[in-house]
Amino acid sequence: MPIRTGATATTLFPLWALLGSVLAYLRPDWLAPLKPAIVPLLGVVMFGMGVTLTWRQFAAVWQRPQQVGLGMALQFGVMPLAAWVIGTALGLPAALIAGLVLVGASPGGTASNVVCYLARGDVALSITLTAASTLLAVVATPLLTWLYVGQQVPVPVWDMLLSVAKIVLLPVMLGVAVNTWLGARLAPVKDVFPLLSMAAIVLIIAIIVALNLDNIAAAGWLIVLAVVLHNAVGLTAGYGLGLLVTRDLRSARTLAIEVGMQNSGLAGALAVQYFSAAAAIPGALFSIWHNLSGSALAALWSRRPLPAVAAADRR
Secondary structure, three states: OHHHHHHHHHHHHHHHHHHHHHHHHHOHHHHHHHHHHHHHHHHHHHHHHHHOOOHHHHHHHHHOHHHHHHHHHHHHHHHHHHHHHHHHHOOOOHHHHHHHHHHHOOOEOOOHHHHHHHOOOOHHHHHHHHHHHHHHHHHHHHHHHHHHHOOOOOOOHHHHHHHHHHHHHHHHHHHHHHHHHHHHHHHHHOOHHHHHHHHHHHHHHHHHHHHOHHHHHHHOHHHHHHHHHHHHHHHHHHHHHHHHHHOOHHHHHHHHHHHHOEOHHHHHHHHHHHOOOHHHHHHHHHHHHHHHHHHHHHHHHHOOOOHHHHHHHHO
């Protein structure tokens, strides 16, 4: 049942994100002053994700080494590199390239598990990949950002590492602990947590848009193109290499979604905190676009059930 509520929330998320962005465009004076709330809001998102996880799901990383290893290689190998190549090829300003690389160096998106469910992918693998990439991001996100854009903009690696630990690792672990100790008591209200996470992400996007109206207008369609291309690389690499290595369509769908859907809320929060408001634009746009593309893929794949899944559904 929780997955169904989450599925509904994720299906509608692109609409709410667009409406939040429109509100930010019309009334930036309402949202721009909320800039200090971005990091706490992200903590709410990560806590909500933690409440849906268990310690066993983290331990499952060691039970599927090939698929998890491939997912991490694509997540932190392909996506940051693709961001840097696309940003450089399009001649984006240094701040926007830094923001795009931050998106690429971030872990899997918080909505990817539900989108994977809708797409008839391997939900257990999706959850395992999200958990693994979230833990690895504590070190990988700051170091990869420094590696790719440290020559163009100052990257406070140590400060960023501590921030990722505080706003990602601690809330997730707290959520997992709460789920472990109070899981049965929380069952009646667990459906609320995906909705709270979605609402927090929508508000983060709206705040970033309100802070960047002039920068978005100046960047124009070039940054939109960069975000669309970046997301397409993730989806394509995840599916293509996933199918090549695993020979399993279900795993390939899962890897496509996990690699293509980034935790762009984290990227936006880190960009505002350590670079500039302009550097948060790619994260805000990616938050909207990857949910649109992910939802579209889920709708397409849900109409093409795999034989094993279809058989399971009939039983």
